[in-house]
Amino acid sequence: MFKTFALLAYFILFHATCFAQKPNDSQIEGRYVKYFELEPETIYTQTNKSKYFANETLWFKSYIYNTKTQLPYLSTTNVYAAIYDVDGRMIDKKLLYAIDGITNGEFKLSEYAPGTYFLKVFTNYMRNFSESYHSLQEIEILGDDFAQQENESLENEYDFQLLPEGGHLLNDVNNTIGFKILNANGEGAIIESGKVLDSKGQVITTFKSNELGMGKFSLMLKNNDTHFVEALLEDGTKINTEIPKAQPRGIAVKINNLNATNLFISIQTNKSTLPELLDKTYSLAIHRDGLMKKIDLNFQDGKYDYLINVPKQDLLSGINIITVFNDENKPLVERVIFNSSKTPIENVELVNTYPNSDSTKIRLRTKLKDTIQKNISISVLPSSTKAYTASENIISKFLLSPYIEGNIENADYYFSNNDRQTTYDLDLLLLTQGWSKYSWNKIFSSPPKELFHFESGMQVKGKVSDKDKNTEIIFLHKESNTMLNSGISEDGYFGFENLLLLDSTKIYFSLKNKKENLSKANVYVNIYPAYQKDSINTHGLKSKKPINILDNNAFYENFILENTTSLDTVMLEVSKKRQSKNQIIYGGFNTKKIELENIYDDVTLVTDIISANGFDVYNSPRGIEIAARRGVGYSFSGKPASPNIYIDNQLMGEAQMIILMNLMVKDVDEIFISRTPSPGTVGVAGGLGGNINIYTKKSFSGKYLEKQSSFSSKIVEFGYSLPEKYQSPFYNASQQESFSKYGVLNWIPNLSNDENGEFEFKIPNYRYEDILLFIEGMGSDGSLISKTITINID
Numbered sequence: 001m002f003k004t005f006a007l008l009a010y011f012i013l014f015h016a017t018c019f020a021q022k023p024n025d026s027q028i029e030g031r032y033v034k035y036f037e038l039e040p041e042t043i044y045t046q047t048n049k050s051k052y053f054a055n056e057t058l059w060f061k062s063y064i065y066n067t068k069t070q071l072p073y074l075s076t077t078n079v080y081a082a083i084y085d086v087d088g089r090m091i092d093k094k095l096l097y098a099i100d101g102i103t104n105g106e107f108k109l110s111e112y113a114p115g116t117y118f119l120k121v122f123t124n125y126m127r128n129f130s131e132s133y134h135s136l137q138e139i140e141i142l143g144d145d146f147a148q149q150e151n152e153s154l155e156n157e158y159d160f161q162l163l164p165e166g167g168h169l170l171n172d173v174n175n176t177i178g179f180k181i182l183n184a185n186g187e188g189a190i191i192e193s194g195k196v197l198d199s200k201g202q203v204i205t206t207f208k209s210n211e212l213g214m215g216k217f218s219l220m221l222k223n224n225d226t227h228f229v230e231a232l233l234e235d236g237t238k239i240n241t242e243i244p245k246a247q248p249r250g251i252a253v254k255i256n257n258l259n260a261t262n263l264f265i266s267i268q269t270n271k272s273t274l275p276e277l278l279d280k281t282y283s284l285a286i287h288r289d290g291l292m293k294k295i296d297l298n299f300q301d302g303k304y305d306y307l308i309n310v311p312k313q314d315l316l317s318g319i320n321i322i323t324v325f326n327d328e329n330k331p332l333v334e335r336v337i338f339n340s341s342k343t344p345i346e347n348v349e350l351v352n353t354y355p356n357s358d359s360t361k362i363r364l365r366t367k368l369k370d371t372i373q374k375n376i377s378i379s380v381l382p383s384s385t386k387a388y389t390a391s392e393n394i395i396s397k398f399l400l401s402p403y404i405e406g407n408i409e410n411a412d413y414y415f416s417n418n419d420r421q422t423t424y425d426l427d428l429l430l431l432t433q434g435w436s437k438y439s440w441n442k443i444f445s446s447p448p449k450e451l452f453h454f455e456s457g458m459q460v461k462g463k464v465s466d467k468d469k470n471t472e473i474i475f476l477h478k479e480s481n482t483m484l485n486s487g488i489s490e491d492g493y494f495g496f497e498n499l500l501l502l503d504s505t506k507i508y509f510s511l512k513n514k515k516e517n518l519s520k521a522n523v524y525v526n527i528y529p530a531y532q533k534d535s536i537n538t539h540g541l542k543s544k545k546p547i548n549i550l551d552n553n554a555f556y557e558n559f560i561l562e563n564t565t566s567l568d569t570v571m572l573e574v575s576k577k578r579q580s581k582n583q584i585i586y587g588g589f590n591t592k593k594i595e596l597e598n599i600y601d602d603v604t605l606v607t608d609i610i611s612a613n614g615f616d617v618y619n620s621p622r623g624i625e626i627a628a629r630r631g632v633g634y635s636f637s638g639k640p641a642s643p644n645i646y647i648d649n650q651l652m653g654e655a656q657m658i659i660l661m662n663l664m665v666k667d668v669d670e671i672f673i674s675r676t677p678s679p680g681t682v683g684v685a686g687g688l689g690g691n692i693n694i695y696t697k698k699s700f701s702g703k704y705l706e707k708q709s710s711f712s713s714k715i716v717e718f719g720y721s722l723p724e725k726y727q728s729p730f731y732n733a734s735q736q737e738s739f740s741k742y743g744v745l746n747w748i749p750n751l752s753n754d755e756n757g758e759f760e761f762k763i764p765n766y767r768y769e770d771i772l773l774f775i776e777g778m779g780s781d782g783s784l785i786s787k788t789i790t791i792n793i794d
Contacts, residue, residue, distance in 0.1 A: 036290025068289035072101025114143030166333035169246035188213025376777035383770035393786035457498035462525035531718035602666035628689030641688035
């Protein structure tokens, strides 16, 4: 007998011991968990807008999420961003470095012809999955040469679909039938009135659609009954279709998800089916992303309707997939619901605006306090903009799209308000979507295999052609302050992992023998990941609507001038002015900055400056040795105490001290010397003699190392692209109307809140009154923020 359940069965996690109840249960649950063992990254990308002119820049921010845990995907580092043309051919590609589940970047569009393009952001690990987890946005580059696309569809062509709840109709039960109607462009059309007729033309029930062309009605069906649907659309078009015949045997499901605290699940069957169900145990599973709760279904003689009451606090957060299995583990009916009573969705609200003569400061507030660090992005556009046409937001991307097949029209609408109407419309969407995007055939027979590894940083692998008596190879990359040693195998192979190598920079190699002497390395090197071209399938992605790009082409001439302006927009906290250009990370205790300007010549050796500040400097066959004249003790070997030497915050080992040999003042930006050991550094790598921090000029590394006979080099042809600081186009002030449609006020990719949950930024004043803030964000606790705020600035 079915009862009102106060608590569903436990979550099924990744432990085989959880599946020892009985063979059938274990078979379903074990395969389900196995299918989701590999946890994919899901990416959402916000762009600063969707329509650009060719001399603008596309700015974007990407968020990486684990939909199972509903937390940022913290282990992701390597993220790819690529631009494709309308035929799916790759035009440009970048490698981005993600930290704490976020990254951002840009593409300059000056070389792009007017037309439709796609921005795809993805990872290598996603290639293991048949489902799509990347982000893909359509963008348009406007211009005089952008030919309007022809509308190949008929003006009044509509697709009207009848979609039974659970997947099929059943005789002798009160079926719920969802419907949706799409126009030639794939958009929902409004049904003003509709009715269901029997074979005699009698009206059985009436209906109408919501604004997105969806709705539902209930209908009791008898064996061999014929029913028709008539619908009148807003434009006067009439739709007539026959309702499919119901199945004579089976089970049906009806869901009531409008109650605030409970989910009601009705399992129905009929007289023809019930005798076959007696003494058989069916099961109802509520699941998502490898997490599952189960209830046994035991049918009783003479009972055709079974009501299950599930407290929503016992459901999974967000999407829940409800599937009924028969005694042979075959899925019979399925329904997707959204649990809005328990989600990671958080709100953001406007605190105040502070207008000034040239700019306006805006302050916003969340309830997240200090959980968000640089995890909010905001695009600021005029309120009459035509340039921002994003079809989804971070909430719909992470909480809805991974489970639904196909495109979702106005996906952001379903999370714009948490009221009864949007809850009802979201449930209609899920009803009409039918079963989830995950195929049970794949779940039971072909779980994902890890054929593509999870990339973490970059790798350098190579072979030394002249190993001889050399035992180690030294790797140097100045831009990331990286100097590493690696052993060399008997066959001459070596490797370095988890590197942060910037695009178009150089890496250097030197060999070290047992006597710790250095010599130039003759090496063959491969750098991973390497640049690879790919393509995307744009079938079904190309816009079918005729696009009137420029209402008056001449009106937009000289809209954007050649100059750009850099906006210092983020004003989160007042930072103290530092005397130093560089930040000392190690050995900064009781430090003294050495004044170089007007005191030392450009050709003065840095070792002479160190010697003049309390240290003895010795030349040795291995390079340079430095000892304190007045240290706090002696090393374990009995020699005078040595200081820790840091060059660009990279601790120098004995073999690396060769860099100091010919280092001159002209190569150096700043020098800091402390003759006092820093707490925690004594005994780590010398340090009893104090600490010396040297910061070199950007031009030093390449010039110096190229001259050294002990270093060979290789260019990183495809490395990480560092995000540039936002540059605002220099708009023509006389073109106010064009600016209101396609201009950008600001793009702020990395905002952080203070201890009160507030954050603020500035926007320039362009003689407008209303502006739009398109806000997206993700907290370290998995909280998701998406909101559009209109602000009046008078």
